Amino acid sequence: GAGVSQTPSNKVTEKGKYVELRCDPISGHTALYWYRQSLGQGPEFLIYFQGTGAADDSGLPNDRFFAVRPEGSVSTLKIQRTERGDSAVYLCASSLSGQGNSPLHFGNGTRLTVT
């Protein structure tokens, strides 16, 4: 079966522009997470969805970041007025239940570069 799919794999944008990053989770997985990862570091939590609702968005750095999951499947992470500090790999993961011991299945990430 298909794994978690993220598009685009790479995105280069100019400072101040708007970007959307897409995540297509494993079918049937109700839990979806967005993480941000800097080189050689562990994933940094951004937001967690259970179904269609954002159950926890406490990791979003500021109000330039927003994410949706309107039908409980595909999710889009939206970044407005991008800044150079937003450059990182954005990872999406899904799990069957969202319970803490439920394994996460990650996509290959979107590498965002803000110039």
Next chain:
Amino acid sequence: TQLLEQSPQFLSIQEGENLTVYCNSSSVFSSLQWYRQEPGEGPVLLVTVVTGGEVKKLKRLTFQFGDARKDSSLHITAAQPGDTGLYLCAGPDMDSNYQLIWGAGTKLIIKP
């Protein structure tokens, strides 16, 4: 606040050598997960350890969960270049039933 500290941060060894990397905390975890991440890819789950003192083997990789469930180790026997990657440990956040606490990882390079 629960923290997971991984050591060493970086390890570069020759093919065929043995190595151990560590994931330590002052807090008790109900379980710990180990992931491996290769360049350009997302982390992939290797194993979950649940019981204190548990040992799990995955071919040349041996994972151990400490008796007190505060630490874990990963031992690789006869390392191969294919073992190269970032090894991450993660455990459930006690204050949340959906969050994971992540270590910063050990970057492992196996030279042929």
